[in-house]
Amino acid sequence: MAKLRVTLRVNGEEREALIEPQATLLEVLREDLELTGTKHGCELGECGACTVLIDGTPVISCLALGRACQEKDIRTVEGMADPEPHALQTAFAELGAAQCGYCTPGFLLTAEALLEEKSEPTRDDIKDALAGNLCRCTGYIKIYEAVELAAARMRGENAQPTQEAIYGQQ
Amino acid sequence: MLRLPEFEFLEPSSLEEAVKMHESATEEVAYVAGGTDLFPNMKRRHQEPQTVISLGAIEELSTAPEEVEIDRRRFVTIGANVSLTDVSGNQLVQTLCPALAKAAESVSTPALKNMGTIGGNLCLDTRCNYYNQSFEWRRSIDFCMKKDGDICWVAPNSPRCWAVNSSDTAPVMIALGADFVLMGRGGEQIVPAAEFYNDDGIAYLNKGPSDILTQIRVPITPGSGATYLKLRRRGSFDFPVLGVAVWIRWNNKIVDDARIVLGAVASYPRIIPEAATAIIGTDLDDDSIEAAAAAAFRPSKPMDNTDLGLAWRKQMTKVYVRRALHELRAQTD
Numbered sequence: 191m192a193k194l195r196v197t198l199r200v201n202g203e204e205r206e207a208l209i210e211p212q213a214t215l216l217e218v219l220r221e222d223l224e225l226t227g228t229k230h231g232c233e234l235g236e237c238g239a240c241t242v243l244i245d246g247t248p249v250i251s252c253l254a255l256g257r258a259c260q261e262k263d264i265r266t267v268e269g270m271a272d273p274e275p276h277a278l279q280t281a282f283a284e285l286g287a288a289q290c291g292y293c294t295p296g297f298l299l300t301a302e303a304l305l306e307e308k309s310e311p312t313r314d315d316i317k318d319a320l321a322g323n324l325c326r327c328t329g330y331i332k333i334y335e336a337v338e339l340a341a342a343r344m345r346g347e348n349a350q351p352t353q354e355a356i357y358g359q360q
Numbered sequence: 361m362l363r364l365p366e367f368e369f370l371e372p373s374s375l376e377e378a379v380k381m382h383e384s385a386t387e388e389v390a391y392v393a394g395g396t397d398l399f400p401n402m403k404r405r406h407q408e409p410q411t412v413i414s415l416g417a418i419e420e421l422s423t424a425p426e427e428v429e430i431d432r433r434r435f436v437t438i439g440a441n442v443s444l445t446d447v448s449g450n451q452l453v454q455t456l457c458p459a460l461a462k463a464a465e466s467v468s469t470p471a472l473k474n475m476g477t478i479g480g481n482l483c484l485d486t487r488c489n490y491y492n493q494s495f496e497w498r499r500s501i502d503f504c505m506k507k508d509g510d511i512c513w514v515a516p517n518s519p520r521c522w523a524v525n526s527s528d529t530a531p532v533m534i535a536l537g538a539d540f541v542l543m544g545r546g547g548e549q550i551v552p553a554a555e556f557y558n559d560d561g562i563a564y565l566n567k568g569p570s571d572i573l574t575q576i577r578v579p580i581t582p583g584s585g586a587t588y589l590k591l592r593r594r595g596s597f598d599f600p601v602l603g604v605a606v607w608i609r610w611n612n613k614i615v616d617d618a619r620i621v622l623g624a625v626a627s628y629p630r631i632i633p634e635a636a637t638a639i640i641g642t643d644l645d646d647d648s649i650e651a652a653a654a655a656a657f658r659p660s661k662p663m664d665n666t667d668l669g670l671a672w673r674k675q676m677t678k679v680y681v682r683r684a685l686h687e688l689r690a691q692t693d
Contacts, residue, residue, distance in 0.1 A: 213364075233403065234403065238471060247474050249471055253399045258416065318470070321595065
């Protein structure tokens with residue numbers, strides 16, 4: 191089938207690409223636009239690794255057609271550092287909320303969407319928001335703590351990781 | 361990579377145009393709304409439409425929930441393309457049909473609910489452990505009758521397919537007495553939710569191939585209450601392995617009418633009239649709740665083709681019907 195010319199607005203930048211007409215947004219991002227920060231996991235919507243934001247809302251890029259995402263604002267993990275790391279990225283690094291890191295872009299973007307909506311989320315808000323992202327390394331506690339830390343800093347608080355969060359219970 | 365096969369992608373801007381496109385297709389064709397059901401199925405070659413007709417650009421399908429009066433009855437109407445997030449988070453739905461908000465909220469994951477639509481969940485393809493597998497996996501068992509094969513691996517002597525209706529919202533729609541508005545080549549028709557589903561894993565929807573579910577109408581019944589309980593392994597992601605939807609209309613603290621519907625135990629949401637009969641005319645005392653739970657237990661016949669053991673799932677029917685009825689009784693106290 192003939193390739194299709196599309197224009198996508200990714201991280202605020204207009205990008206043109208010649209894509210396979212049936213390519214998913216995930217494939218377009220990774221293979222046509224070389225934005226490999228978005229990860230492919232199960233490719234069936236069962237893991238959340240490929241989560242990106244479309245018009246600020248988390249969606250599963252492996253189940254969206256690239257061609258259907260034109261005229262929308264697409265945000266990937268590459269757009270989070272501007273150029274300094276986003277508060278969430280810093281908090282994830284400080285607290286070890288990533289081990290292998292494969293699920294991290296999906297978590298970061300989903301958490302970013304949450305914090306955009308709620309600046310002071312409860313632990314349950316965070317759990318609910320991240321319920322579609324699987325991590326098979328760290329467990330979720332450090333991820334929740336990192337989101338809480340980033341949220342506090344984004345509210346202007348001088349928050350630091352707790353001793354327990356870094357060193358465990360003494 | 362699991363890639364989609366090639367297909368022609370059409371984007372009609374009106375219902376009439378969409379139906380016409382469907383009617384004029386010479387090969388296999390599918391409608392798509394959110395894509396969260398169809399695209400995984402296409403990646404695993406369960407469904408292989410050569411033409412995919414997107415319903416995304418048809419504005420009237422996206423009409424947000426609103427309260428309307430039709431033929432002197434009050435309804436909450438919802439456009440079929442409204443996302444599950446927007447159904448569960450809608451204040452009108454939460455106030456007037458909380459059981460529907462709860463069921464929509466329980467579907468899959470937040471990101472999938474942002475994409476998936478209420479119409480898509482109501483038309484969800486039936487599911488089975490022998491079907492929802494990769495092409496290579498299915499080829500290794502010589503396929504099954506739902507796709508490419510001749511046999512039902514769940515019941516090899518059966519002439520029919522036993523794939524399971526795994527929609528969370530369908531049992532609730534039936535319990536609430538909702539109507540579905542369909543648009544097809546014969547124009548618009550209104551089908552009660554209870555008549556929309558067939559007990560057949562393959563021909564699971566009672567609609568013409570080109571018919572489009574356009575709107576859901578949930579009646580608002582004064583003095584009624586409803587709930588939905590879902591059993592699954594994890595609190596997120598998973599389809600139900602049992603869903604219990606209960607609707608009750610009260611009259612002076614006596615159950616005047618009721619509907620109890622089980623999801624995920626058959627190829628269609630299963631209405632259990634004998635369970636409703638057990639509570640009608642009672643004040644929902646413990647004995648009538650137990651009678652309803654026992655009545656729902658007998659016809660609940662889960663097959664060994666989803667997650668978790670089927671004997672336990674059958675047992676849980678009793679527990680979940682009991683819990684649902686206790687919850688509704690507590691609402692009136």
